[in-house]
Amino acid sequence: MISFGFLTIRKHQEHEYATEMAKRASLYGIEMYRFTPLSIDPLTEKVNGEKFSHELQSWVSCMFDIPTFIYDRCFYHSDSRSKRSKPIVQWMKKRPDLIFLGNGFSSKWELYENLRVHPILSPYTVKTWRITSVHDVIEALKSNKNIILKPETGSQGKGMYCLKQTKHSLEIESTSKDIQMIKSKAELKAWAEKHLCSQSYICQPLLPLKNKYGQPFDLRLFLQKDEHGQWKERGRGIRIGEKETFIANVSSGATIISFKEWMNQIPEPKQVLINDGIDTIVTLLPSYLDETLSPLFEIGLDIGITDEGAVWILDINSKPGRKIVLETSPHEAENLYHAPLRYCRFLSEGVEVR
Template identity: 50%
Template sequence: MISLGFITIEEQQEMEYCTEIAKRAGRYGIAVYRFTPLDIDPLTEKVHGRAFDEKRQAWTKSTFDIPSFLYDRCFYRSDIRSKKCKPIMQWLKRRPDLVFLGYGFPGKWDVYEKMIEHPLLSPYVPKTARLQSSADILRMIRREQAVICKPEHGAGGRGIYVIQKAERKLHIRDASGQTTALVGQKSELEQWISTLLQQHSYLIQPFLPLQTKENEPFDVRFLFQKDGTGKWIERCRAVRVGHPGMFIANVRAGADVRDFSGWIRSFPSPQRILIIDGIETIIRALPSYMDEHFGTLFELGIDIGITKEGGVWIIDVNSKPGRKIVAALHPDKKDDVYEAPLQYCLFLANEVNIL
């Protein structure tokens, strides 16, 4: 029987998703386990985690070998637990006897550098720079209305700041739109950046006007997964609309989820054609290109921003996306999402001749 391990930082993280996968695993000849990196005994390399009991349809405490196939759903923060887990995951990914459904991205900067090399994708990528000093922000803000600062390894909109110039001062706001600092001197900006970079490395981009008429932030999220033949499949596309005054449209932060087809019809026909052409260019080229340059991937979340003028921009590419847009718009497709990791695991097992 094939063994598939579902790995998270926190023990209860994504419990519903993992359980729904495990309930369907038996028919694929797959045994599902869940654990955190800290559940691995460094001496014996045995895992003290939980196994899914098919008869009882429940998780039971169990000690087992590291599963041959691993599904990485670890999200790292700056806490001590994350810092302990990350090197263990890096060790697992270096082992030739283990196969990950997806190996993820090294960081947003690496993704940016690859995207700007692609002749079709580069026109849709906002100018991006690494944040190292106040000069980086001042240089960009002279040319732009505002600058957005993003953690290089961030997810879910955490740690984002927007810097806007007004009345000879820089207003620094967090993702919720709250002012966290008011900077009038270069030395003050240097101090703010120094404190910021103690926690994470950061990237900066022009802050794009991606708001509705009601001042709500929005983007379009595309969820891709691979199927049982290793082919990329678009599972869902949705418009995510955040609260007025905020800078992110993340579902975890309370964003509303709306149907894409109804939303796109609100644009005049000539503009709509250009927007759809840009979107189709991105989603046709991006998934396979990411695979080619970052190794095997299983799923992708692609976030696309659209300005009032119809400009199309790649806002983010996420190798560990959530699935809430499917539940909100297409609950009938939830089975496809739950079975996709099992189908792809079976495909990988055939590829590496483990069966």
């Protein structure tokens, strides 16, 4: 049997997803486990986690070796558990006897550096700066009236800030909707030292990506590899954020409508332009990332679309959520449970499984 581990920061994270997957694991000759990085004994390297019992159709606590194949669903934040877990996962990824379904990205800056040199994808890439000091923020504001700061290793839209220049001050809004008015360089310096010292950030211009109601929106595409290691699109949907906010993440309260429904409101000539840009990105991007950074299993691709029909790559997430697929393409739900197992089976071919 192939040993397959579902790895999360906290116990029972994504419980329903892991359980539905585990119920189908025996169809592929797979024994499924779930565990956290902190459940690994550093001396014995044994794991105190859970194994799915096909007889009981439930999870059972047990000790086991670290599974050969690992589906990494760890999301890191600023809490102590995340900080202790991350180096353990990095250690696991360096072990030649362990195979991760996807290795993820080291940072958003690495992604940008990679995309901006691609002859076809670079025009779709938003100009990005690395922020390491308040001086970098000031220089970015000199070039752009409004900017967005994103944590270099962030996800789910957390920890982002929107900086807007008004006539007499600088307005800083967080994703938690807190707004602070800055009226001097000294105040900006104090704000930056407080908020930007704990992690690295990138900066991008605030693009005009709002609908006629003043709501921010973007297109999320969910891509996965199939049982042959080929990229497939599972679903796409438009995420619409709350009015007067600057992001459209589902975790921040965005609603979802189907891409087809949204496109039906767009004039046909502009539809052709938009579809051409999206098709170019979807065709080239996944395989390019595989070749130049690290092999991936799935991608959440966020695309911005302006009133003129210009298409921009806003973000790429190697650990995407599945809500877009479940709400816009519910017929794909079963595939979501099978896909990691099928890809694990694909990876196991030619590999000596212990």
